[in-house]
Amino acid sequence: MQHLDFSVLIEYLPAIMDGLFMTIKISVMSIILGSIMGVGGALCRTSKSLLLRSIGNIYVEWIRNTPLLIQILFIYFGLGVFFNLSPMVASVLALSFFSGAYITEIIRAGIRSIHRGQREAALSIGMTEWQVMRLIILPQAIKRILPPLAGQFITLIKDSSLVSVIAVTDLTYVAKNIVTITFRAFEVWFAIAAFYFILSFGLSLAVRKLEERLAESD
Amino acid sequence: MIKLKNVYKNYGSLEVLKDVSLTVAQGEVVVIIGPSGSGKSTLLRTINGLETIEGGEVCIDDFLVHASEANLYKARQLTGMVFQQFNLFNHKNVLDNVTIGPIHVQNKSRAEAEEIAKALLIKVGLPEKAFVYPSKLSGGQQQRVAIARALAMHPQVMLFDEPTSALDPEMISEVLEVIKGLARDGMTMVVVTHEMGFAREVADRVVFMDEGVILEEAPPQEFFSNPKNERTRMLLSRILKH
Numbered sequence: 001m002q003h004l005d006f007s008v009l010i011e012y013l014p015a016i017m018d019g020l021f022m023t024i025k026i027s028v029m030s031i032i033l034g035s036i037m038g039v040g041g042a043l044c045r046t047s048k049s050l051l052l053r054s055i056g057n058i059y060v061e062w063i064r065n066t067p068l069l070i071q072i073l074f075i076y077f078g079l080g081v082f083f084n085l086s087p088m089v090a091s092v093l094a095l096s097f098f099s100g101a102y103i104t105e106i107i108r109a110g111i112r113s114i115h116r117g118q119r120e121a122a123l124s125i126g127m128t129e130w131q132v133m134r135l136i137i138l139p140q141a142i143k144r145i146l147p148p149l150a151g152q153f154i155t156l157i158k159d160s161s162l163v164s165v166i167a168v169t170d171l172t173y174v175a176k177n178i179v180t181i182t183f184r185a186f187e188v189w190f191a192i193a194a195f196y197f198i199l200s201f202g203l204s205l206a207v208r209k210l211e212e213r214l215a216e217s218d
Numbered sequence: 219m220i221k222l223k224n225v226y227k228n229y230g231s232l233e234v235l236k237d238v239s240l241t242v243a244q245g246e247v248v249v250i251i252g253p254s255g256s257g258k259s260t261l262l263r264t265i266n267g268l269e270t271i272e273g274g275e276v277c278i279d280d281f282l283v284h285a286s287e288a289n290l291y292k293a294r295q296l297t298g299m300v301f302q303q304f305n306l307f308n309h310k311n312v313l314d315n316v317t318i319g320p321i322h323v324q325n326k327s328r329a330e331a332e333e334i335a336k337a338l339l340i341k342v343g344l345p346e347k348a349f350v351y352p353s354k355l356s357g358g359q360q361q362r363v364a365i366a367r368a369l370a371m372h373p374q375v376m377l378f379d380e381p382t383s384a385l386d387p388e389m390i391s392e393v394l395e396v397i398k399g400l401a402r403d404g405m406t407m408v409v410v411t412h413e414m415g416f417a418r419e420v421a422d423r424v425v426f427m428d429e430g431v432i433l434e435e436a437p438p439q440e441f442f443s444n445p446k447n448e449r450t451r452m453l454l455s456r457i458l459k460h
Contacts, residue, residue: 121305125319125371126295140309217309217351
């Protein structure tokens with residue numbers, strides 16, 4: 001039996017850090033873009049217009065009922081036939097579309113949970129529908145949906161490991177390479193798991209802090 | 219000031235307002251009473267367009283409220299509304315609840331809006347609550363903030379939709395006092411309420427509604443002592459008994 005030797009991690013630390021940085025970069029960009037798509041999707045899904053509602057529905061159902069891995073492959077290789085997308089851009093697009101669909105549903109539920117009296121009061125002082133949404137409904141909805149939203153962001157960080165299949169040099173891709181060279185599978189994958197844990201758990205702690213701060217008005 | 223002409227409103231096959239006409243003059247206080255489901259709240263809500271109408275017209279000054287989106291916004295800027303459930307913005311403190319309209323709808327500076335808000339909080343007796351969130355206030359206090367929020371827009375007309383119905387009995391008078399104060403200042407008001415004593419004291423005219431029609435309208439003394447309509451008399455005696 002082989003002895004465990006974690007020193008291999010020190011040797012490859014610069015590469016691991018590059019991978020970690022790439023994972024963070026992709027995750028942050030996808031969280032931001034995915035949230036924007038989620039707000040857009042939720043506005044479509046709650047719109048008065050049948051066309052917008054249908055677009056929102058098709059988006060959500062299409063994404064939720066196909067595997068993320070296939071979406072990544074489709075965007076990189078499939079759309080790659082028509083557009084020259086870098087692995088990085090394709091990854092961010094895929095992850096944003098994917099998480100955006102789930103965020104759409106979370107935000108929609110949040111919007112619907114706000115009592116209609118809030119909307120009526122805002123309309124009665126002369127606000128436009130857009131002001132009502134932006135100033136009254138969304139701030140309250142987002143506060144209410146922070147826990148499921150945090151869960152979605154954490155899922156996104158973990159799912160980002162799938163983009164290693166299109167040769168994005170993220171944490172997972174770097175780990176695969178190190179294992180191929182050193183055969184230190186246990187040490188490397190254990191350490192990589194720990195890095196994902198720190199990222200995800202750190203985010204969840206940060207959201208918990210934010211929740212506490214927003215609880216002021218409860 | 220306000221003129222409703224032959225207004226019709228349905229929810230599906232249910233007719234809520236049937237050919238309702240009502241005029242409210244400048245400075246007048248009109249109190250609408252009637253059994254629940256009589257359409258009185260719906261009538262009030264057609265004035266600022268929170269309810270659409272199927273027929274007839276609603277005018278404020280000289281323009282038709284329901285004619286266009288622009289008119290709707292204009293109507294809402296001329297009217298202030300106070301709701302049964304207060305509907306304060308839960309994520310904003312008292313001061314921000316009152317300033318949000320002046321700042322975002324009337325494009326006033328924050329300083330100017332806060333000056334207006336502070337004066338109004340004094341008027342409704344809550345100057346010390348400026349930085350408190352609605353969830354920390356009693357129902358009566360929330361309703362007084364809601365009145366301040368509506369007044370901050372300098373409305374020409376105030377609409378009250380059962381402003382005391384969700385309040386504990388001991389808090390009703392503090393809210394009614396504020397509304398009476400507005401009446402003394404000459405504010406034009408339409409008040410839907412179950413408070414008969416208030417109607418008797420403050421109303422220039424009492425309007426009695428039942429099943430989507432106005433059965434009777436008269437000055438309060440005349441209305442309460444000598445209702446003309448047989449059905450008004452019957453319903454009134456039932457309401458006044460408890």
